[in-house]
Amino acid sequence: xxxxxxxxxxxxxxxxxxxxxxxxxxxxxxxxxxxxxxxxxxxxxxxxxxxxxxxxxxxxxxxxxxxxxxxxxxxxxxxxxxxxxxxxxxxxxxxxxxxxxxxxxxxxxxxxxxxxxxxxxxxxxxxxxxxxxxxxxxxxxxxxxxxxxxxxxxxxxxxxxxxxxxxxxxxxxxxxxxxxxxxxxxxxxxxxxxxxxxxxxxxxxxxxxxxxxxxxxxxxxxxxxxxxxxxxxxxxxxxxxxxxxxxxxxxxxxxxxxxxxxxxxxxxxxxxxxxxxxxxxxxxxxxxxxxxxxxxxxxxxxxxxxxxxxxxxxxxxxxxxxxxxxxxxxxxxxxxxxxxxxxxxxxxxxxxxxxxxxxxxxxxxxxxxxxxxxxxxxxxxxxxxxxxxxxxxxxxxxxxxxxxxxxxxxxxxxxxxxxxxxxxxxxxxxxxxxxxxxxx
Amino acid sequence: xxxxxxxxxxxxxxxxxxxxxxxxxxxxxxxxxxxxxxxxxxxxxxxxxxxxxxxxxxxxxxxxxxxxxxxxxxxxxxxxxxxxxxxxxxxxxxxxxxxxxxxxxxxxxxxxxxxxxxxxxxxxxxxxxxxxxxxxxxxxxxxxxxxxxxxxxxxxxxxxxxxxxxxxxxxxxxxxxxxxxxxxxxxxxxxxxxxxxxxxxxxxxxxxxxxxxxxxxxxxxxxxxxxxxxxxxxxxxxxxxxxxxxxxxxxxxxxxxxxxxxxxxxxxxxxxxxxxxxxxxxxxxxxxxxxxxxxxxxxxxxxxxxxxxxxxxxxxxxxxxxxxxxxxx
Numbered sequence: 001x002x003x004x005x006x007x008x009x010x011x012x013x014x015x016x017x018x019x020x021x022x023x024x025x026x027x028x029x030x031x032x033x034x035x036x037x038x039x040x041x042x043x044x045x046x047x048x049x050x051x052x053x054x055x056x057x058x059x060x061x062x063x064x065x066x067x068x069x070x071x072x073x074x075x076x077x078x079x080x081x082x083x084x085x086x087x088x089x090x091x092x093x094x095x096x097x098x099x100x101x102x103x104x105x106x107x108x109x110x111x112x113x114x115x116x117x118x119x120x121x122x123x124x125x126x127x128x129x130x131x132x133x134x135x136x137x138x139x140x141x142x143x144x145x146x147x148x149x150x151x152x153x154x155x156x157x158x159x160x161x162x163x164x165x166x167x168x169x170x171x172x173x174x175x176x177x178x179x180x181x182x183x184x185x186x187x188x189x190x191x192x193x194x195x196x197x198x199x200x201x202x203x204x205x206x207x208x209x210x211x212x213x214x215x216x217x218x219x220x221x222x223x224x225x226x227x228x229x230x231x232x233x234x235x236x237x238x239x240x241x242x243x244x245x246x247x248x249x250x251x252x253x254x255x256x257x258x259x260x261x262x263x264x265x266x267x268x269x270x271x272x273x274x275x276x277x278x279x280x281x282x283x284x285x286x287x288x289x290x291x292x293x294x295x296x297x298x299x300x301x302x303x304x305x306x307x308x309x310x311x312x313x314x315x316x317x318x319x320x321x322x323x324x325x326x327x328x329x330x331x332x333x334x335x336x337x338x339x340x341x342x343x344x345x346x347x348x349x350x351x352x353x354x355x356x357x358x359x360x361x362x363x364x365x366x367x368x369x370x371x372x373x374x375x376x377x378x379x380x381x382x383x384x385x386x387x388x389x390x391x392x393x394x395x396x397x398x399x400x401x402x403x404x405x406x407x408x409x410x411x412x413x414x415x416x417x418x419x420x421x422x423x424x425x426x427x428x429x430x431x432x433x434x435x436x437x438x439x440x
Numbered sequence: 441x442x443x444x445x446x447x448x449x450x451x452x453x454x455x456x457x458x459x460x461x462x463x464x465x466x467x468x469x470x471x472x473x474x475x476x477x478x479x480x481x482x483x484x485x486x487x488x489x490x491x492x493x494x495x496x497x498x499x500x501x502x503x504x505x506x507x508x509x510x511x512x513x514x515x516x517x518x519x520x521x522x523x524x525x526x527x528x529x530x531x532x533x534x535x536x537x538x539x540x541x542x543x544x545x546x547x548x549x550x551x552x553x554x555x556x557x558x559x560x561x562x563x564x565x566x567x568x569x570x571x572x573x574x575x576x577x578x579x580x581x582x583x584x585x586x587x588x589x590x591x592x593x594x595x596x597x598x599x600x601x602x603x604x605x606x607x608x609x610x611x612x613x614x615x616x617x618x619x620x621x622x623x624x625x626x627x628x629x630x631x632x633x634x635x636x637x638x639x640x641x642x643x644x645x646x647x648x649x650x651x652x653x654x655x656x657x658x659x660x661x662x663x664x665x666x667x668x669x670x671x672x673x674x675x676x677x678x679x680x681x682x683x684x685x686x687x688x689x690x691x692x693x694x695x696x697x698x699x700x701x702x703x704x705x706x707x708x709x710x711x712x713x714x715x716x717x718x719x720x721x722x723x724x725x726x727x728x729x730x731x732x733x734x735x736x737x738x739x740x741x742x743x744x745x746x747x748x749x750x751x752x753x754x755x756x757x758x759x760x761x762x763x764x765x766x767x768x769x
Contacts, residue, residue, distance in 0.1 A: 085734040088508070089509060091510045110510065113508070115510045115511075404737065407731075411538045412538050414715075414718075415536065420629075420718075420719055425536070429538060429539055433538075
């Protein structure tokens with residue numbers, strides 16, 4: 001009896017001891033954790049992800065950066081969907097990240113409201129001069145300062161299926177817009193495969209046609225800018241673009257003929273890359289983002305042998321392509337602007353872009369001098385060589401409300417392409433949309 | 441207290457003390473129970489206040505302001521409601537769907553609700569009647585009816601997009617009954633809304649079946665026995681006993697169905713896309729509210745439109761309940 005009591009006592013004592021030690025350890029751990037922020041700088045970095053490889057490469061770059069800057073800790077946050085909407089909401093809630101991706105079309109919203117830091121105040125001119133100047137344009141504020149440094153970019157080009165071209169007896173890619181349609185028709189008539197795939201709608205995809213035929217550069221920020229749609233070239237080219245689908249698909253099918261222009265969904269594809277890679281269409285006009293997709297999803301469909309790229313077709317007044325770029329921007333309310341700038345410089349600088357852009361082959365580097373890097377994918381190198389042929393490179397940015405404008409005008413274009421409204425109704429509606437958007 | 445003399449005295453006294461102590465414990469316990477109850481409830485209440493009531497009230501407040509998430513909010517009075525009204529008026533006067541998106545959403549969602557709610561209620565009742573039978577393997581049917589209710593709507597939509605393709609399974613089956621009838625469900629503006637409604641009915645009937653099943657099982661058996669003695673067959677028993685006895689549950693299911701249908705978002709988002717598909721046929725009010733908030737960056741207008749949707753849901757369900765409410769006897 002007494003022995004068992006003593007045993008129980010010692011067991012209890014042991015348990016109490018263990019608890020005391022555990023509590024002490026926990027306390028010590030929490031204390032060290034609390035001490036940390038005073039020593040180290042935390043930078044929250046938010047981006048979307050083009051897949052696991054990209055995320056891993058970013059993690060690699062971040063750990064490399066942290067090795068060189070042991071007092072800075074980067075917290076990498078991946079937002080997979082509705083990226084800018086999420087960032088805006090986080091601003092509304094006051095918990096926006098320190099560094100984040102900023103797409104050219106969203107830039108004015110952030111710059112005009114003073115939400116992002118003028119990065120040109122923190123880095124020297126030499127660093128900024130490394131970038132292609134047209135890629136900096138969308139991130140320039142009214143004060144001439146630069147508010148974001150482009151991390152990479154892509155441009156539109158013509159992708160064509162060499163085998164289908166051969167079958168149709170065509171020896172080179174189309175050089176003009178009229179040739180594009182002619183070739184599409186020839187290919188369909190000879191092979192039965194639709195010649196060209198385009199999206200229903202897509203204001204940005206129509207833009208090279210307008211600009212290469214002499215339409216004024218688009219910029220919408222007041223009701224008067226609706227007059228852009230009255231310009232005879234805009235009218236003419238818009239009609240041409242809408243007719244691509246209206247005549248190439250809808251009217252052809254009404255006549256019982258196979259369509260020579262289709263939308264990806266018409267051939268059971270999710271997007272242009274899918275339609276082209278599965279060889280259900282002979283030509284698409286798309287950007288560099290399609291290149292890694294084709295390599296990954298259609299490894300047997302080989303660049304150079306089976307397909308090739310060419311510059312976007314020419315208009316009467318030159319050759320124009322669209323460029324899409326994303327910058328790294330810094331929250332103007334960040335507590336550690338210097339550390340954030342260091343990190344941005346590291347990622348968008350030469351070494352960072354070599355790892356994140358050139359080697360990975362997703363997009364094009366935004367700084368000059370990497371064109372002949374041995375790690376550059378041949379497809380991307382070829383697309384960069386087209387730059388000299390373009391009279392103009394238009395960035396995806398139509399004014400302070402680019403996103404809304406793009407989506408509304410695209411909806412109207414789609415309705416016209418399906419034949420639900422006439423071209424006149426479409427242009428009138430587009431004008432009305434612009435007028436209402438910027439009314440008082 | 442004097443020293444106890446008899447043993448029995450000790451006994452009585454101690455009993456008293458024990459009783460006293462015991463009642464003290466009970467009081468304490470009651471108090472403690474109330475306290476712990478309040479503590480447990482407080483978490484849910486707090487969450488409800490922050491994410492429910494506060495958010496709702498903030499939306500009312502927001503509907504009078506112009507804001508784009510960054511920077512200060514600007515008071516604009518009833519301007520956001522004016523934008524909403526202009527959209528509705530323009531839609532009534534016959535403008536294209538892209539110039540009157542909210543009206544298009546309203547028109548579509550009313551039609552959608554009129555199709556979905558009666559059908560799903562009726563179907564749920566019929567399914568419940570089947571599941572209520574004492575037949576072999578009834579558990580299997582119950583599970584298979586209920587399965588769509590626990591499946592993610594986005595996944596259901598994706599599967600149905602595939603089934604609804606021009607050369608898909610649904611058209612293949614239709615061909616067997618009506619040869620030559622093969623609409624392009626998802627890409628034809630005349631069929632898109634019906635396709636979405638079909639998916640919704642399929643997805644929600646099983647859920648409401650459970651409600652009806654529970655109500656059916658509480659109907660006294662004697663009623664059926666008496667009716668059987670009077671010679672009523674199964675269909676007449678269903679019409680004259682089951683349906684009237686289910687009336688409170690029918691009201692509940694219709695109201696819940698209306699609330700769900702009027703704010704439908706997920707199916708339209710996946711099946712029609714953010715801009716509502718061809719001719720805006722799959723556009724809904726909830727889709728438009730989302731677009732105002734996050735694409736057009738006008739949270740104030742989105743809030744004003746939400747107020748309209750709230751009023752619509754509140755008024756329609758209130759009228760329905762008022763009209764068909766069963767007064768407890």
